[in-house]
Amino acid sequence: MTQTTAGVRMARFTVPDGCRMQAYRFALDPTPRQIRALESHCGAARFAFNHMLEFVIAVRDQRAAERSYDIPEDELTPAQGWSLPALRKVWNQRKEVHAPWWRENSKEAYNSGIDALSRALESWWKSKCGSRAGAAIGFPNYKSKHRSPQSVRFTTGTIRVEGDRHHITLPMLGRIHTYESTRKLVHHLDSGTARVLSATVQFEGGRWLCSLHTIVEVQEQPTTTRRNGHPVVGVDLGIKNLLVAATPDGTEVLRVAAPKPLNAALRRLHTLQRRAARRRGRWDPVNKSSCRPSRRWTRNHRQLTKAHARVRNIRRHELHRATSTLTSKHDVIVIEDLNVAGMFRNRKACLKGFNRSVGDAALGALRTQLSYKAERHHITLRIADRWFPSTQICSGCGARTKLPLKEREYRCGICGLVIDRDLNAAVNLARLGDAA
Ligand SMILES: [Zn+2]
Incomplete structure (x- = not known):
């Protein structure tokens, strides 16, 4: 693949002078209906990621095949750009056919999946060229329904922290109750010293969490x-x-x-891990293949996730x-x-x-x-x-x-x-x- 296929990324957002980035994270308490909507949005992000990754791979392989038949460079299938706008443009052309249900979720859901893919491809390419520090990064893998973290990011639409200090409003999802008070953020928003840039909702440790990314005016500490x-x-x-x-x-x-609660939580973790080892999980050690986990293993796994989160x-x-x-x-x-x-x-x-x-x-x-x-x-x-x-x-x-x-x-x-x-x-x- 040539360098030209890697799209040129637009300059990322820069924080204005006198401000700093700050994230506020709240545990959400969604209704069953909202939980289904959240799962649907995360699934939509995963679908868009996988669909576009498949497309990128197909275009790449097609070009390689055409080259092997000595087709001149200018007559090859056009290369697919990896930038967010380039991928999104193709997604918008294909969604009506491949995801006719796309209106069920906010367009931001698909956008966050495509954005993740764009970043993954860019990181892989930079790592391969040697212009990225750190450990080598592989070519992106498909996301799994069961194993990949569930998350979705909203950057436009109605993202609001309600004045009652116990609700966050997100596009398509409506008002979601929060466990904690959003008092500190509301105070900043009311006095005009903070602005919400985006909201990321993720499922972690058995809970739905919402991270609000904001820019806050820097105040001199006495x-x-x-x-x-x-x-x-x-x-x-x-x-x-x-x-x-x-x-x-x-x-x-x-x-x-x-x-002290840490020791108690660690003991529980120990018990659960031993229990998980005795149940049929996702890997069958006898046949050396993946298999469908038992219900008892799944339940145990859920408890284990929660115990880890507590620690x-x-x-x-x-x-x-x-x-x-x-x-x-x-x-x-x-x-x-x-x-x-x-x-x-x-x-x-x-x-x-x-x-x-x-x-x-x-x-x-x-x-x-x-x-x-x-x-x-x-x-x-x-x-x-x-x-x-x-x-x-x-x-x-x-x-x-x-x-x-x-x-x-x-x-x-x-x-x-x-x-x-x-x-x-x-x-x-x-x-x-x-x-x-
Ligand atoms: Zn001494």
Whole structure:
């Protein structure tokens, strides 16, 4: 395939000066009728994706076949562009024949499927040409009804956050009740400091969620509220303690213990996973083929999805609470660098156990949350060098001792300091921020 078939993408939306992008996500409480409509919209997005992917492949193969018969280049079947407008144009020509039911769903549903395809093709092409960083991206696969995530995005039409603070209105779906109050967003919208760009509805962890993508005017935070005597803190993450924050002089400012509901949820996860292993799932290990799962497996699978979501939600909640506290109280935050991609590539590190992966997942999320909240609060986030031995250095005298992972206390053989392991690491990290 030649470069010319890859369509030129229009410039993406740029955030105006003095504004920032912010997403508000609400769990929806749709009526049974709305659930059916939501499922229909997600199915429509999947259909449009698969249909257009099939078309793109057919055109590609047709051209290849014609070339093999020595047909001159200018007489070949015209190439199909991969840009959203090019794909959408073909979809609009074909929908009446191939999807005569298309009026049942908002046109935005098909558009989100085609947009996803356009992005997937672009990423694949860029990855193949070497102009895209990161792991290699394969050619797009067809989306599955059972396995692919269900989601649909609305960019035009009636997207409204109702003034009663408990409803969101979406095209074709009408007013959908939300579990949580939309108060914070409504406040911004009422005062004219925010504008909703799009709404994405997805089914995740047994719930329908709506993410509203907005641009919000940046407000200067009053700096006086932030000063609490500890401008610089280091943050160490662990498993027993989710995180420990300390100042360079060794004062502990925040300690978040591993949340107890998390352990209970993890136990339930363990039980369900063992149960799933005993039931007939989507893969038949005897005949080495996929098969239709049993109803008991399907039910168990649903419970498992919910249990995973609960674990994720508890951890996310604790992390949000901690990062909000940190970014609103301190001026400089130092965290350790983490090679997430490298960890998964290294099989040995991967096998170090469930606890390890739990800690790692939190570490990645913490860094993401801290970096955007730091920007929001106009503070500095510093990331320590990947090879900085924060757990090995003595915060008393600076000597270096290697400590086994099970040892919870740091004992220095030179100055005799005995200090909590995580606190010691946090102090060492905080000093990096102080020195710079
Ligand atoms: Zn020492």
